[in-house]
Amino acid sequence: MVYELFYWPEIQGRGEFIRLVLEDVGADYVDVGRLPASRGGGYKRLVSALEGELAPYAFALPVLRADSIVVAQTALITRFLGERHGLAPEGERERLAAATVALTIADLVSEAHDTHHPISVEQYYEQQKPAARKRAQAFRSKRIPKFLSYLEGILAANGDSLVGRSVSYVDLAAFQVVAGLRYAFPVTMAKLEPEYPRLVALHDRIAERPRLATYLASERRLPFSNEGIFRRYPELDAPAPRRNQRRTATKKPRKRRRK
Amino acid sequence: MVYELFYWPEIQGRGEFIRLVLEDVGADYVDVGRLPASRGGGYKRLVSALEGELAPYAFALPVLRADSIVVAQTALITRFLGERHGLAPEGERERLAAATVALTIADLVSEAHDTHHPISVEQYYEQQKPAARKRAQAFRSKRIPKFLSYLEGILAANGDSLVGRSVSYVDLAAFQVVAGLRYAFPVTMAKLEPEYPRLVALHDRIAERPRLATYLASERRLPFSNEGIFRRYPELDAPAPRRNQRRTATKKPRKRRRK
Numbered sequence: 001m002v003y004e005l006f007y008w009p010e011i012q013g014r015g016e017f018i019r020l021v022l023e024d025v026g027a028d029y030v031d032v033g034r035l036p037a038s039r040g041g042g043y044k045r046l047v048s049a050l051e052g053e054l055a056p057y058a059f060a061l062p063v064l065r066a067d068s069i070v071v072a073q074t075a076l077i078t079r080f081l082g083e084r085h086g087l088a089p090e091g092e093r094e095r096l097a098a099a100t101v102a103l104t105i106a107d108l109v110s111e112a113h114d115t116h117h118p119i120s121v122e123q124y125y126e127q128q129k130p131a132a133r134k135r136a137q138a139f140r141s142k143r144i145p146k147f148l149s150y151l152e153g154i155l156a157a158n159g160d161s162l163v164g165r166s167v168s169y170v171d172l173a174a175f176q177v178v179a180g181l182r183y184a185f186p187v188t189m190a191k192l193e194p195e196y197p198r199l200v201a202l203h204d205r206i207a208e209r210p211r212l213a214t215y216l217a218s219e220r221r222l223p224f225s226n227e228g229i230f231r232r233y234p235e236l237d238a239p240a241p242r243r244n245q246r247r248t249a250t251k252k253p254r255k256r257r258r259k
Numbered sequence: 260m261v262y263e264l265f266y267w268p269e270i271q272g273r274g275e276f277i278r279l280v281l282e283d284v285g286a287d288y289v290d291v292g293r294l295p296a297s298r299g300g301g302y303k304r305l306v307s308a309l310e311g312e313l314a315p316y317a318f319a320l321p322v323l324r325a326d327s328i329v330v331a332q333t334a335l336i337t338r339f340l341g342e343r344h345g346l347a348p349e350g351e352r353e354r355l356a357a358a359t360v361a362l363t364i365a366d367l368v369s370e371a372h373d374t375h376h377p378i379s380v381e382q383y384y385e386q387q388k389p390a391a392r393k394r395a396q397a398f399r400s401k402r403i404p405k406f407l408s409y410l411e412g413i414l415a416a417n418g419d420s421l422v423g424r425s426v427s428y429v430d431l432a433a434f435q436v437v438a439g440l441r442y443a444f445p446v447t448m449a450k451l452e453p454e455y456p457r458l459v460a461l462h463d464r465i466a467e468r469p470r471l472a473t474y475l476a477s478e479r480r481l482p483f484s485n486e487g488i489f490r491r492y493p494e495l496d497a498p499a500p501r502r503n504q505r506r507t508a509t510k511k512p513r514k515r516r517r518k
Contacts, residue, residue: 096339
């Protein structure tokens with residue numbers, strides 16, 4: 001059987017979490033969107049697949065098809081693949097822990113996305129820059145540290161991998177968010193990374209896994225870009241200019257718990 | 260075994276999706292946060308549990324504990340309970356379809372949350388009202404219809420339940436989002452609902468399930484409120500005032516695909 005990954009062809013985006021798992025387990029797969037249109041690939045095929053052959057359960061890409069099985073939602077797809085190919089812990093308790101981490105990383109990814117699209121996915125970044133700057137500031141100062149501390153804390157408790165005794169799909173996801181955050185927020189990450197040595201070391205170990213090292217050096221690994229989830233807009237990485245700083249400093253943020 | 264649900268005691272919030280499943284299957288459970296402090300409940304216990312007994316895998320509430328199993332992330336918890344108690348389809352293909360729907364509904368819930376918190380969860384709604392108004396407008400005009408069409412389309416394809424031949428935990432989740440959207444966006448929903456008759460009918464059928472009907476009429480069902488995920492701020496439900504309408508009308512939103 002050949003897996004079919006349906007995802008936008010020009011970007012890493014959410015699809016990259018799935019590509020990493022497929023590559024690491026050496027799965028036989030087709031990256032449908034990246035095929036030429038003559039072989040059933042391209043943008044039009046993806047859109048018509050979402051409305052047709054992948055309906056009714058897939059709401060958005062990425063979607064994975066494995067024969068008659070259609071799975072959407074990144075964290076669910078990576079869990080599905082990981083458990084099928086020995087890239088997941090055994091046992092219910094640890095499988096649920098892994099799924100919990102995968103979904104928490106998915107939340108981090110969504111929040112990274114919303115730094116450049118805080119108002120609407122239907123509009124360009126350039127149409128929502130003032131809100132983006134504010135959301136990015138909160139993301140840099142509160143959310144990145146909170147998520148990275150969470151991952152670091154798991155590694156401190158569990159050892160060299162996030163769940164169980166060996167590498168699983170969630171370690172690959174952790175690698176990808178570190179890489180993505182480094183691309184999007186280089187100034188912020190340079191400052192923060194020394195506080196998360198276990199996570200940085202995990203990132204480096206994952207990058208050296210033989211199949212992944214080959215993949216990452218290949219043309220199959222698309223570059224990060226400002227069309228993807230992790231985007232490098234210097235104004236979203238830098239501290240606010242002085243005038244704004246003074247203005248926001250008067251509004252002292254009060255603690256809120258997450259609902 | 261008694262399930263322990265860890266969630267904020269005063270709100271429906273994300274915890275409500277789990278309460279509905281626990282109630283519908285007649286599970287023996289404790290809503291830990293709602294116990295008096297003298298019996299191990301209350302806000303302090305929840306915070307210390309997150310940092311202690313529920314660590315390291317739970318990032319945020321809600322969290323469910325079942326003996327030595329700790330699960331976080333709403334969609335994962337409801338799947339776990341649903342599959343254990345016959346409130347989920349059988350078979351891998353349909354279980355994955357159900358999990359896909361549950362996670363898509365979770366995305367809708369997060370987007371509903373972000374209408375009142377588009378900038379930062381660390382600040383109050385009142386500190387982010389201008390962005391909230393814009394995000395809510397996009398949510399009302401684009402996202403609610405997109406998500407509700409998705410659910411309606413599934414029902415059109417599958418019948419009286421979202422996945423498989425009988426009611427599952429995702430049907431309960433669909434009930435809850437319809438109820439929540441009605442609370443938060445009554446004007447918008449009154450206008451939109453006629454377009455989604457199957458979804459509205461599903462909502463009504465779920466509300467009539469004997470155990471849920473008892474629960475919904477009981478004090479265990481907390482009221483919706485402006486402390487939860489679905490909040491009723493009339494300014495986020497109403498069309499923008501005329502001056503804003505004219506201004507946004509000049510910026511014609513261009514289509515963007517979701518990453």
